[in-house]
Amino acid sequence: MSALPPGSVIGILGGGQLGRMIALAAARLGFDCHVYCPEPDSPAFRVAARHTVAAYDDAEALAAFAEAVDVVTYEFENVPAETAALLAARRPLFPDARALAITQDRIAxxxxxxxxxxxxxxxxAVDTEAELDAAIAVTGLPAILKTRRFGYDGKGQAKVASRxxxxxxxxxxxxxxILEGLVPFALEVSAIVVRGAAGGTxxxxxxxxxxxxxxxDETIVPAPVAAATAAAARDLGVAIADHLGYVGVLGxxxxxxxxxxxxRLLVNELAPRVHNSGHWTEDGAVTSQFENHVRAIAGWPLGSVTRHGTVTMKNLIGDAAADYAAIVADPDARLHLYGKREARPGRKMGHLNRVVRPG
Amino acid sequence: MSALPPGSVIGILGGGQLGRMIALAAARLGFDCHVYCPEPDSPAFRVAARHTVAAYDDAEALAAFAEAVDVVTYEFENVPAETAALLAARRPLFPDARALAITQDRIAxxxxxxxxxxxxxxxxAVDTEAELDAAIAVTGLPAILKTRRFGYDGKGQAKVASRxxxxxxxxxxxxxxILEGLVPFALEVSAIVVRGAAGGTxxxxxxxxxxxxxxxDETIVPAPVAAATAAAARDLGVAIADHLGYVGVLGxxxxxxxxxxxxRLLVNELAPRVHNSGHWTEDGAVTSQFENHVRAIAGWPLGSVTRHGTVTMKNLIGDAAADYAAIVADPDARLHLYGKREARPGRKMGHLNRVVRPG
Known part of the structure; x- marks a missing residue:
């Protein structure tokens, strides 16, 4: 794909906060956005030039959407395979259908x-009770039983201590x-990687x-690990993106x-999209993950990922965003709200970045 | 005015790059925007939840716009007085009608x-040729003759060396x-001031x-002046905003x-809006002028104006934006494009920030 010039239209599947922040970053670079989402009044609609309200399996609406845009991306990994195939037949889809297929299925x-x-x-893999003994022989106990597909935020999983x-x-x-062995990890970290359609990671x-x-709840950068561990985690992220022939931001x-x-490091999960644990980059790095995602899928060179200081990202979940007035009373608090109409328990309403600069 | 909660609607008169950048900043804080502009396909429309295409003297459209928003601001100082009055009768207008009236007329x-x-x-003031001699007696020659209203970017003015x-x-x-004495200035600087509806400057x-x-063409921060001069310029900006009882960003x-x-310092001109010479704040300060304008007119506390380093803002005028690919090949170049469909000579198409951090 040759680089998309400014004025091109970025198609985004999904109208939540991630699509919204991608659209805001795209606008800054002179792109227009067209957001596709089944829910009317989606947050991303309100910052996009165009939007389509239709189901993800509406072939006619998807085809019209593809015709109206120059490249397609998405904010969530559960894009149906048929949807991805239909779009990819008409326009470049980044990350591609293979990245989706692999990351949608924990076994794959x-x-x-x-x-x-x-x-x-x-x-x-465990589909029937008959397969449990063999699986437990692999993982040991306790272990975690998870659905292969559609799990998120701890949903669709259970810790199990016995057969x-x-x-x-x-x-x-x-x-x-899938039955997974319980990993006695000291902490979880994220590598936010971006790989460009034009090359470069x-x-x-x-x-x-x-x-x-x-x-x-929080992402703290840099992670409190040995320098060699951080370097290994970065290398791991890059190796996975390269191995996937990936285009866009990968969490x-x-x-x-x-x-x-x-x-030592064990990879827990891949997210083929901009990632909550990369929200700190909006205020804490030269180029945000959202802008770099747009640059990657547009075939542009990537922007600098240099960090500005020590950064803490705090999610504002449910009622926490109602404290916005207290939050912004601190002039250094960087508040981001998603434009969601209703706060529900567990719903991500916004986040807060704090950057402590050196010196 | 009490503080506007997230989800409130910011009304913006004018759909160019300044309105667009205000809308992008407002979205990040969870506000919706409604942009009012006579030109269809205005750049700011494409990042706003709603827009109205109507003339600035269309009383019916203005009234409907006011009813649909919670506060009104604007991106240009030539808002007609009748328009300002009509809007201000229905909703808070920031900066207010007095700030507009004063800054629209060079004599005032x-x-x-x-x-x-x-x-x-x-x-x-010079309305007729008969008044010229008295005016020249005040200003000396050479001097600059300017229209009292509607001048910008050197338009509506002429340097004159004789009667x-x-x-x-x-x-x-x-x-x-207006005839103005020619000031033998060494350089021009800007103070970008923000004063909140809730107090604080x-x-x-x-x-x-x-x-x-x-x-x-370029803004370079910090300006190469003595520390006492920079401090005096800042104090001057604050004093003017306070004296005007101003709300919002003032250039x-x-x-x-x-x-x-x-x-020593002489004030050349006031701009009752976000200002081109403040575009460096998007990448070079904790809080951009656009976000602080939104915070000010929403009655929120102001964000930190701390600068990150030495910043250069370069305007991309006319064909200059066509070089976007060469510009973003430098990963540290911070490109901003305005989404204008057509590059014309003298038209501001975007800008480029470069920040050199200390250490």
Whole structure:
């Protein structure tokens, strides 16, 4: 693909905060955006030149959307394979259908990673109770049973300490599952990688992710790990993006395990999109993950990922965003709100970046 | 006015790059924007939740616009007085009608400044040729004859070296004029001030403005002036905003004159809006002028104006924006394009910020 000139139209599937922040970054570079989302009044619609309200399996609406844009991207990994194929037949789709297929299925993802030489927790596919014993033999107990598809924020998974618990969880989850060995990790970190359609890869400094109620609560950059560990995590992110022939921003969640031998890394999960743990880049790096995602899918050179200081990103979940007045009373607090009409428990309403600069 | 909660609607008169950048900043804080502009396909429309295409004297459209928003601001100082009055009767208008009235008329502006104790060049109103001799007695020659209203980027003005030239220029400009003494300034600087509806004033570090073809070409921050001069320019900006009871961002263009006594300041012009010479703040300060304008008119506390380093802002005028590919090949170049469909000579198409951080 040749580079898209300013004035080109970026098509975005999904109208939530990630699509909104991609659209805001695209506008700054002179692109127009067209957002496609089934929900009327989606936050991203309100910052985009055009929008389409239609279902993700509406072939006619998808075709018209593709005809109206110059490149297609998305804010969520559960884009149906048929949707991706329909769009990719008409316009460049980044990240591509293969990246989607691999990251939509925990078995495909872990198999891909293992074949790429990346360490992951022991795992086994489990579709029926009859397969449980063999799976437990691979993973040991306790383990985590997860749905292969559509899990997020701790949904669609259960920690199981016995075969009986595993069988109960399998019946409850009610679809193809994966049993994963429990990793005794010291902390979780993220590598936010960007790889351009025009070539070139960049990776932001590694941050630590802290969760509350199974939802990302804070990302702290730099992560409190050894320099060699941070470098290894960055290299791991780049290697995975290269191995996938990936285009766009890729979020790589990594467990850091500490034992007698020091720190080692196991990849937990890939997200083929801009990632919550990269929101710190909006205020804490020269180029945000959103702008770099746009540059990557437009075939532009990537922007600098240099970090400005020590950064803390705090998610504002549910009622937390109602405290906006107290937050902005601190002139250095960088508030980002997503334009969601209603705060519900567990709903990401915004985030807050704090940057402490050196010197 | 009490503070506007997120989800409130910011009404913006004018759909060019300034309105667009205000809208982008407002979206980040969770506000919706409604842009009003006579030109269809205005750049700001494409990043706003709603827009109205109507003339600035369309009372019906203006009333409907006011009803649909929570506060009104604008991107240009030539908002007609009747328009301002109509809007201000329905919703808070920031900056207010008085700030508009003063800054729309060079005589009113200079009179206001002089009464506020601010130094300005000698000036006199000139409506007819009969008034020229008295005016020249005030200003000396050479001098600059300018239209009292609607001048910008060197348009509507002429340098005159004699009474004959002044008479010719007066006949050509064809409306009420002002004759201003020529100031032998060493450089022009800007104070970008923001004053909140909720109280509080902040002023960014002083930048030097360099012009080409009477259009701003570059702003360099910090300006190469003595520390005491920079401090005096900041104080001047704050004093003017306070004296006006101003709300929003105010651009203050200041001449720095160097003579045996050192550096002294004369105010050239006020702009009651976000200002081109403040575009460096998007990448070079904690809070951009656009976000601080939104915070000010929404009654929020102001954000930090701390600068990140040495910043150069370069305007991309006419064909210059066609070089975008060469520009972004430098990963540290911060490109901003305005989404204008057509590059015309003298048209501002975008700008480029470069920040050199200390250390």
């Amino acid at each position: 993802e872990k198999t891909f990673l293992r074949e790429a030489g990346v360490d992951v927790a022991p795992f086994a 009986v618990e595993a069988a109960e969880a399998l019946a409850r989850l009610g679809q193809g599952c 960049a990776v932001y400094d590694i941050g630590e992710n802290r969760h509350a109620n199974h939802i990302l 790589v969640e990594i467990f850091v395990v500490r034992d007698g031998a020091g720190e | 502006e200079k009179t206001f400044l002089r009464e506020a104790g601010v130094d300005v060049a000698p000036f006199a 004959v030239e002044a008479a010719e220029a007066l006949a050509r400009l064809g409306q009420g004029c 902040a002023v960014y570090d002083i930048g030097e403005n360099r012009h080409a073809n009477h259009i701003l 203050v263009e200041i001449f720095v004159v160097r003579d045996g006594a050192g550096e």
